[in-house]
Amino acid sequence: MQRLRNFLQQHCSDNGLIEVIDQIATISKDIAHLIQLGDLAGVLGSAGQENVQGENQKKLDVIANDLLKDGLAALPSIKGLASEEETLPVGCNPDGRYLVLFDPLDGSSNIDINVTVGTIFSILAAPAELDGGDERAFLQPGKQQLAAGYVLYGPSTLLVLTTGNGVFSFTLDSRVGEYLLQRENIRVDTKTAEFAINMSNQRFWKPAMQNYVADLLRGEEGPLGKRYNMRWVASMVAEIHRILTRGGVFMYPWDSREPKKPGKLRLMYEANPMSLLMEQAGGKGSTSTESILSVQPLGIHDRVSVVIGSAEEVATVERYHEA
Numbered sequence: 001m002q003r004l005r006n007f008l009q010q011h012c013s014d015n016g017l018i019e020v021i022d023q024i025a026t027i028s029k030d031i032a033h034l035i036q037l038g039d040l041a042g043v044l045g046s047a048g049q050e051n052v053q054g055e056n057q058k059k060l061d062v063i064a065n066d067l068l069k070d071g072l073a074a075l076p077s078i079k080g081l082a083s084e085e086e087t088l089p090v091g092c093n094p095d096g097r098y099l100v101l102f103d104p105l106d107g108s109s110n111i112d113i114n115v116t117v118g119t120i121f122s123i124l125a126a127p128a129e130l131d132g133g134d135e136r137a138f139l140q141p142g143k144q145q146l147a148a149g150y151v152l153y154g155p156s157t158l159l160v161l162t163t164g165n166g167v168f169s170f171t172l173d174s175r176v177g178e179y180l181l182q183r184e185n186i187r188v189d190t191k192t193a194e195f196a197i198n199m200s201n202q203r204f205w206k207p208a209m210q211n212y213v214a215d216l217l218r219g220e221e222g223p224l225g226k227r228y229n230m231r232w233v234a235s236m237v238a239e240i241h242r243i244l245t246r247g248g249v250f251m252y253p254w255d256s257r258e259p260k261k262p263g264k265l266r267l268m269y270e271a272n273p274m275s276l277l278m279e280q281a282g283g284k285g286s287t288s289t290e291s292i293l294s295v296q297p298l299g300i301h302d303r304v305s306v307v308i309g310s311a312e313e314v315a316t317v318e319r320y321h322e323a
């Protein structure tokens with residue numbers, strides 16, 4: 001089976017980008033190792049502090065962030081970094097050509113119960129005229145991403161990746177410490193009968209979203225005419241991976257408890273990379289009214305309403321939100 005590095009050399013003409021992806025993969029092996037050791041490595045539980053998102057940080061949020069930050073800042077080709085766990089962008093090498101944005105540990109509420117978590121990353125070209133620590137350098141719509149992917153720390157550790165030319169997955173063989181090619185040109189079914197949403201928030205959604213989900217629950221007796229199944233892992237990485245594997249739609253919509261925020265999830269660390277992967281696999285990423293990849297960020301920590309998955313189902317959600 002082909003090793004990640006060989007695959008990249010064959011499929012990507014940008015050597016700098018290959019270095020960056022390879023470094024993320026290398027760091028993710030250390031994160032995977034700590035996650036596997038869990039309590040034995042003393043990495044479970046809370047860090048006892050809040051991040052810029054107003055969330056309580058887990059120890060592993062901080063550890064994964066530091067591993068990525070230190071490992072990526074060491075690469076000469078990286079000009080700047082932005083992370084869910086860092087208040088400000090981190091300037092690196094002034095001559096670097098890339099910006100890397102990441103959610104170091106996604107689904108961190110799952111870490112203490114030994115359920116799937118992930119790392120999400122997005123790579124942008126660094127504008128020549130702006131410093132790598134300047135937030136404005138990062139404020140590019142998702143369609144400008146050069147590459148995006150995630151690492152899923154589950155029963156197996158997987159790396160799923162796009163460099164804008166299809167979606168590929170790799171399984172970490174811990175016996176040799178290498179990611180090996182698993183699936184090529186992943187395609188997501190256009191139709192589905194499976195959805196993922198945190199139903200406990202139902203009463204706080206907009207009427208259009210409430211109506212749509214009510215119709216999903218009506219099954220074959222409703223206007224959508226089929227019986228739907230539901231899954232909620234509470235790790236976006238796990239939900240998106242399930243959808244890339246067997247179809248579905250994942251939603252995290254606007255919520256009336258925080259009316260000024262467009263949604264809970266972060267545009268640049270979560271929604272953009274996952275939307276690029278889904279669109280590269282033939283699916284769609286939408287805010288429910290527009291393409292996520294076209295949203296112009298105003299700040300690195302911007303939030304967004306998210307509907308990602310099988311193209312026809314995402315289009316159906318958009319129809320419920322028209323007018």
Ligand code: AHG
Pocket residue numbers: 055084103105106107108109198234235236237252
């Ligand atoms: P993070 O752990 O990076 O803060 O992200 C958690 C996100 C996402 O992974 C997941 O889909 C969602 O939050 C879970 O939210 P609920 O707690 O509402 O289930």
Ligand code: MN
Pocket residue numbers: 053055084108
């Ligand atoms: Mn978080």
Ligand code: MN
Pocket residue numbers: 103105106107236270
């Ligand atoms: Mn996340």
Ligand code: MN
Pocket residue numbers: 061084103104105106107108
């Ligand atoms: Mn996170």
